[in-house]
Amino acid sequence: MSKINKNVDNNRDIITSINPQSPISEQYRTIRTTIDFKMADQGMKSLLVTSSEASAGKSTTIANLAVTFAQQGKKVLVIDGDLRKPTVDKTFKVQNSVGLTNILMNQYAIQDVLQRTRISGNLTVITSGPIPPNPSELLGSNAMKQLLDTVTGYFDVVLLDTPPLSAVTDAQILSSYVEGVVIVVHANQTRKDGLLKAKKLLDQVNANILGVVLHGTEPKDSTSYYYYGVE
Template sequence: MFNKKKKLQKLVARKLVTSVSPRSIISEQFRTVRTNINFSLPSKELKTLLFTSSSIGEGKSTSAANVAIVFAQEGKKVLLVDADLRKPTMHYTFEKSNTPGLTNLLTGHWHINEVVKESGINGLHLITCGPIPSNPAELLGSSSMDIFIKEIKERYDMIIFDAPPALSVSDAQILSNKCDGTILVISSGKTEKKNAVKAKEALQTSKANIIGTILNNYKLEKNHYYYQFYG
């Protein structure tokens, strides 16, 4: 039991590197991401940001969590929303209960104040997925989602959504149309070029405002660190 707990703690530390190791080269890269996001739309306020990828396992959820943390470290009031209603992970990452969460709110059973959780990081709040629904795309495209986004925009400086991969289901396309900006996460050496292009085209079809990409798991030959950057 002790070894299992230690293993979980190490996994969380690796995922939330910007909180656990803020001076690391990876954390610095996430701060670079933050800077580039701030400068991506200088003439327009960017409050809602969607993270997606072409396929599973490319690091979109980890990237979303760490970008949310560095924005909170900057002094912003940040909300991180697990909008992957098919395979949620944020409750594992932050070691929180998955319920109540976003699906409870969208189905009208709970109020926003009842589903927002403390993340354990100053300035960052969390809304987990909640019970996995039978109709995720319909929930994300509902008027309840529009009302939710309008309300949280009034409460927070930055809202970050973690969405499912763009090529797997339509959820990311639906939600990207509702957000101010979208970031596509690409895993170095894993993401196939054709899939990245298809994901970009799918998002553009839904009129997503793709403000950039994050190249994940890029290996530096000199010191073998893995880091991420925005471009």
């Protein structure tokens, strides 16, 4: 398990981009390195980041991991798989008129919705696109599987943001399509029974759980960070 302290800003500024030398950014690089070793060892490229409940720090974690992978020189793609309450467009400050929904509905080709970010030329995003009436059905379609198969051929790391596991089945569905899953939990918020339920849901689809990131911890001092390994 890896920890991120509670001094991470609640706004949508990405700390690893605006202050890469901060102790918090170092925490994210530590998590990235651990995940990177596991992905390399298992030959993985696609990773899903989810949580057992809302507001656990899932989207913050995936954004900062994306930046740290890009800073490492890897070609990174972030896909907003939350077709209910998307955030990737706001986090990376890009438009969201077209995106994942349009690809899955065969309205646009993948290359037509890829957006480079201002943060790094190595970091590309696919936003959610218009919110559809049937998110679970779209995400569970063969088109979604084909999309992931295609983009893992072009990018070194593909990170997929999803709704919380407790809310809808979307994350459970998508976890069976990717090669690894990381669960984000929040100190003093995530309940043990909720986390156990989330793990059970992932186990039902034989998801490859790489580990847990604990978000919102209290550091011993302003320069410390915690690393327990993603297991």
